[in-house]
Amino acid sequence: MTPKLSVHFVGILAASLLLLSLTSVSSCKSDAKKLTYETLAESFRSDPLPTDCLPAKVDFRDYNGYISGDYYCLVSLVDNTSPDWVEIWVRAQLLDENGKTLKVKGDTSFIIRAFADAVPPSGSTAFFRAIPLSIISGGKPDTFLLEGAGVRFREPGPILVAPDNGGVRIQVPDPEDPRNKVKEIAFKSKTTLLNPLPIEAYHPRLVYLIYAKDLKLYYAEMVNPEEKPQNLHMTSEGILAGGGQRDVFYDISYQYLPQPIQDLLIARVDVQAFEARLPKSDKDEPK
Numbered sequence: 001m002t003p004k005l006s007v008h009f010v011g012i013l014a015a016s017l018l019l020l021s022l023t024s025v026s027s028c029k030s031d032a033k034k035l036t037y038e039t040l041a042e043s044f045r046s047d048p049l050p051t052d053c054l055p056a057k058v059d060f061r062d063y064n065g066y067i068s069g070d071y072y073c074l075v076s077l078v079d080n081t082s083p084d085w086v087e088i089w090v091r092a093q094l095l096d097e098n099g100k101t102l103k104v105k106g107d108t109s110f111i112i113r114a115f116a117d118a119v120p121p122s123g124s125t126a127f128f129r130a131i132p133l134s135i136i137s138g139g140k141p142d143t144f145l146l147e148g149a150g151v152r153f154r155e156p157g158p159i160l161v162a163p164d165n166g167g168v169r170i171q172v173p174d175p176e177d178p179r180n181k182v183k184e185i186a187f188k189s190k191t192t193l194l195n196p197l198p199i200e201a202y203h204p205r206l207v208y209l210i211y212a213k214d215l216k217l218y219y220a221e222m223v224n225p226e227e228k229p230q231n232l233h234m235t236s237e238g239i240l241a242g243g244g245q246r247d248v249f250y251d252i253s254y255q256y257l258p259q260p261i262q263d264l265l266i267a268r269v270d271v272q273a274f275e276a277r278l279p280k281s282d283k284d285e286p287k
Contacts, residue, residue: 037219037258041071041130046110049089049150056089056148057082061124062209062217065094065144068258071130072141074112075220077209078126080119085156088114088125091149096139103137111149115207115222117277118154126207126272128220130258158201160240160273162191162248167269184265189250191271193234198242203276208250210257212264219257223250224276 063076078088093109094102101108116125133141168188174181189208195201203226210219223232231251240246252269254262 037073037128037130037256038069038071041132044105044129044131044135046105046107047089047113049111050152053089053150053152056086056151058088058090058148058151060146062211063144063146064216064218065141066218066258066260067133067141068130068260070133071258072133072136073128073130073218073258074144075128075217076126076146077124077217078114078119079124080121080151082151083121084151085118085120085154086151087117087154088119088151089149090114090127091147092129093145094131094136094141095143095145097142100139102139102141104131105135106137115205115220116272116274117205118157118274120156120159123159124272125274126209126220154277157277158195158199158240158242158275159197160201160204160275161194161196162206162271162273163194164192165269165271166190167266169266185254187252187254187266187269189252189269189271191248191250192245193240193248193271193273194245195240195242200242201240201275203278204240205274205276206248206250207272207274208252209270209272210252210261211267211270212261213267214264215267218261 057080059079059081061077061079065072065074067073072094074092078090080086080088090112091109092112094104096102104110112127112129114125114127119125167190169184170186170188171182171184174183193204193206206223206225208221208223209217212218223229225232225234225237233249235247252266
């Protein structure tokens with residue numbers, strides 16, 4: 001399956017930063033990063049599909065499937081084409097090179113919940129999932145099929161956007177030829193998080209979409225600022241007032257990314273944003 005490619009490039013800072021050691025990006029490694037995509041994949045299971053789900057009206061963009069080490073990785077943007085605010089579940093099937101359906105833990109398909117808790121009409125979310133090759137039977141995965149598995153209606157809320165994305169490449173002398181070559185070890189992403197409507201956003205979340213230099217999407221990661229990851233830095237924290245904005249800096253270390261990105265290097269990083277919908281008992285907003 002050939003992914004649909006986004007051809008719009010958000011400006012990336014042209015300057016590269018040459019460092020003499022790895023110590024300046026040591027903050028990329030935090031306790032939260034102990035749960036890499038590979039660690040999460042080891043407990044792979046199909047996400048539960050709620051019984052009250054309704055048929056999904058969704059489209060897929062920038063989808064990509066590939067093998068990285070001992071895992072088959074699947075990533076995509078998911079567009080909400082309905083007139084409603086919804087939470088989205090996706091059904092995926094893996095196929096071999098001849099189009100034969102493969103099984104994952106004995107099942108011919110599995111369910112993936114997309115990141116955003118509530119996607120507005122014409123809005124977009126994303127997902128990423130790594131599946132151990134050891135639990136795939138019937139052959140070697142070559143491509144896949146995606147369809148909307150179901151949606152659940154959600155109440156309208158803040159529409160968060162992150163339209164201005166850039167970054168700086170972090171490079172060090174290449175250990176194999178330190179006099180003549182450099183090695184890229186990280187990408188420092190910068191975005192501006194906006195809350196354009198006059199509604200407070202109590203629990204902003206960020207989804208980082210990483211595109212390699214072949215222009216394909218390879219990785220999507222949801223970041224919760226309330227967990228205070230060491231590689232996330234913001235000019236303000238907490239509730240984002242209506243009409244407010246804040247700059248967000250996120251250090252992305254190659255050592256935590258799938259192998260194709262390490263080989264091809266990052267071309268750009270896009271950012272999606274949404275408000276998490278916590279259970280009522282956990283909400284801190286006024287009643």
